[in-house]
Amino acid sequence: MHTIVFANIISMMAMSVTLTMSKTNVNNFAAATYGTVGIYVSFTCIKIFGIGLYPSLIFSFIVGGIIGVATHILLIKPLKNRGASTREIMIATLALDTVLIALLNIYADFLNQTLKVMSRDFTFKPYDFSLYGYDGVFIVSSVILISILTTLYLLYTRTKIGIALRGMGENPSLSECQGIDTEKLSIFTWFLSGSLPAIAGSLFPVYYISNPNTSLFLGITVFGSSILGGFMTIYDATAGAYIVSFAQIYLVSFLSSIFGSWVLSYRFLVPLTIILITLLIFPQGLYGLPWKQLAEKLGLLKEKGEGES
Amino acid sequence: MIPGIEFFLTLIIYITIFLIVTLSYNLVYGYMGVPDYGRALAAAGGGCLAGYLPGRLMMLFLGMQGDYFENVFIIVNEINQVLRANPLLSITLLLLTIVLGAVFAGLLGLVVSFPILRGIRMFYLAISLLAIHAGFQIIVYHWDPIIRGEFGVPLPDPFMWIANYTPMGISTGVMRGVIIIITSGIVLLITAYYCNSVGKSPLGRLLKAVRDDEKSAHALGRDVNTLYLKTMAVSYAFSGAAGVLFAYYQGYIIGLNFPREGWTFWPLAMIILGGLANNKGAILGTSVFITLKRLIIFYKSDLEPILPFSPIWLDGLLLGLFLIILLIYRPRGLIPEESELPFDKEKILKLKEKK
Numbered sequence: 001m002h003t004i005v006f007a008n009i010i011s012m013m014a015m016s017v018t019l020t021m022s023k024t025n026v027n028n029f030a031a032a033t034y035g036t037v038g039i040y041v042s043f044t045c046i047k048i049f050g051i052g053l054y055p056s057l058i059f060s061f062i063v064g065g066i067i068g069v070a071t072h073i074l075l076i077k078p079l080k081n082r083g084a085s086t087r088e089i090m091i092a093t094l095a096l097d098t099v100l101i102a103l104l105n106i107y108a109d110f111l112n113q114t115l116k117v118m119s120r121d122f123t124f125k126p127y128d129f130s131l132y133g134y135d136g137v138f139i140v141s142s143v144i145l146i147s148i149l150t151t152l153y154l155l156y157t158r159t160k161i162g163i164a165l166r167g168m169g170e171n172p173s174l175s176e177c178q179g180i181d182t183e184k185l186s187i188f189t190w191f192l193s194g195s196l197p198a199i200a201g202s203l204f205p206v207y208y209i210s211n212p213n214t215s216l217f218l219g220i221t222v223f224g225s226s227i228l229g230g231f232m233t234i235y236d237a238t239a240g241a242y243i244v245s246f247a248q249i250y251l252v253s254f255l256s257s258i259f260g261s262w263v264l265s266y267r268f269l270v271p272l273t274i275i276l277i278t279l280l281i282f283p284q285g286l287y288g289l290p291w292k293q294l295a296e297k298l299g300l301l302k303e304k305g306e307g308e309s
Numbered sequence: 310m311i312p313g314i315e316f317f318l319t320l321i322i323y324i325t326i327f328l329i330v331t332l333s334y335n336l337v338y339g340y341m342g343v344p345d346y347g348r349a350l351a352a353a354g355g356g357c358l359a360g361y362l363p364g365r366l367m368m369l370f371l372g373m374q375g376d377y378f379e380n381v382f383i384i385v386n387e388i389n390q391v392l393r394a395n396p397l398l399s400i401t402l403l404l405l406t407i408v409l410g411a412v413f414a415g416l417l418g419l420v421v422s423f424p425i426l427r428g429i430r431m432f433y434l435a436i437s438l439l440a441i442h443a444g445f446q447i448i449v450y451h452w453d454p455i456i457r458g459e460f461g462v463p464l465p466d467p468f469m470w471i472a473n474y475t476p477m478g479i480s481t482g483v484m485r486g487v488i489i490i491i492t493s494g495i496v497l498l499i500t501a502y503y504c505n506s507v508g509k510s511p512l513g514r515l516l517k518a519v520r521d522d523e524k525s526a527h528a529l530g531r532d533v534n535t536l537y538l539k540t541m542a543v544s545y546a547f548s549g550a551a552g553v554l555f556a557y558y559q560g561y562i563i564g565l566n567f568p569r570e571g572w573t574f575w576p577l578a579m580i581i582l583g584g585l586a587n588n589k590g591a592i593l594g595t596s597v598f599i600t601l602k603r604l605i606i607f608y609k610s611d612l613e614p615i616l617p618f619s620p621i622w623l624d625g626l627l628l629g630l631f632l633i634i635l636l637i638y639r640p641r642g643l644i645p646e647e648s649e650l651p652f653d654k655e656k657i658l659k660l661k662e663k664k
Binding site for chain 2 (some may be wrong): 027075078079082084086087088090091092094095096097098099100101102103105106109110113114220223227262265266268269272273275276279280283
């Protein structure tokens, strides 16, 4: 149950990275820190305003979305307008990540010193519920992930906005020539890329101790998932997140049962190794793998030419 | 509170050490355009070697017995007594560590260039290098045999002999600061001379050509991959030497001494502030930012009662904000990169006339 919850959380964050990369061509290093913003939005709702954990997800969604849009308007857009290179935009998002982490630490200090609220190394476990033996966070995170995947699938395949989004991702200039308002679509994409990790972040402290620097550790897993996914579709990102999360938890547990508990300290090497292997061996990730040929070889699909006559 | 002599000594030490880092980083990032966001690895390599090797070497040299890590404080104390009485041995140990630290960091530079040879560029390269540094940090922090993991190790002090030479009642601490400045100053001069020579040479123009259009440089017969390898190795070697100096200056090293903020992103901000592919700019950017950082640390206790948060977070906040503002409003830095001519203008005119 813990692993699935972790994978669901990482999936939503990896989707954010993949969305900004595939639709707006921006590598957003701050995506995991949007998750920490979500953690502190929920923390504030629970500890200061007395709102429950799950109702606080609405606020996380909105605040995360606003931060995503602000990133686009205040940072990415001015840089793109002056013709900044990909390298400069990358540094800008890294700088944003540093600013957000510093601001979250400042906010945590403010809560601690001024409002006398313990604002570091906390969990939301006491605010969770249980249904038929299943933890609330397991049910809610799974429902949210499936809802997001379904909604975005329908959006991309059944609506004009979705088709326009796909067009913008493939060729923004041509899309503009076709009369598509790429600015509105970018704002929509950035809203999603901020709100998805924020919701995921709100759920993270139920099982894991959290603080303003949580994203420093989560970021590696999130990027590992996105890279394994291939940065093209949210489904591949989700698959990548599940593989990385399961590897990080089960592989390390398995190795620690053989070699001893010291292996647990190296669990973050798993996503790092996945990143390096993916980039060196199949840089396009799961998306770029020849699935059709693979299925044909395994006999799951009829080989070319067979049955055509 | 007015800063005293110790503040200025620390400031100069930090500026000289970080100048070595930024000048060498500028070769890779500014001149060649490699998004090396794992640059902290270079200094960490040098620093970790300084934590691992000199104590053991001195144990061998002095014929000391026992497990180094089990009795590290006692052994280092005994080594320091010997070093205090023997300036020549101290200087030899210092030079040897700097050279070996540079070689080790240079080798790390070759290893991390592997993704470049595989054709990985831009974002994917950036994330690979970030990942490699993060992995190195995790291993060093958790694996005891290198530098005792999270506990860290004290280093033998090759500057201790200066305590025997304190003229006019100058304190040992001040004299130690002065000798560290002289040592790091010499390494800085070598680095600056090399980087400046490269910048003004055809090699510097080739590096810029690869940065601006790698395919064209390759099409014109340049061996781009070898160029990447050599530049990364040399640049990492200089930063590794800086890591050794920093470790010796601190006297103690743990795996978290070389975080990405301090040893990758701050140097990056320094380069961008000064101006890419511009050594004067790197010097200016480093001096400005290091002074600012040291002033924040110095006035930390004065700021604490005023601010409702710890002033240590100002470091990251200012780093990020400076970078963002620079990238939006001053992307070419305070001293923008100038187009370089292979000869002076008169010579070019003469060549034209000849034609």
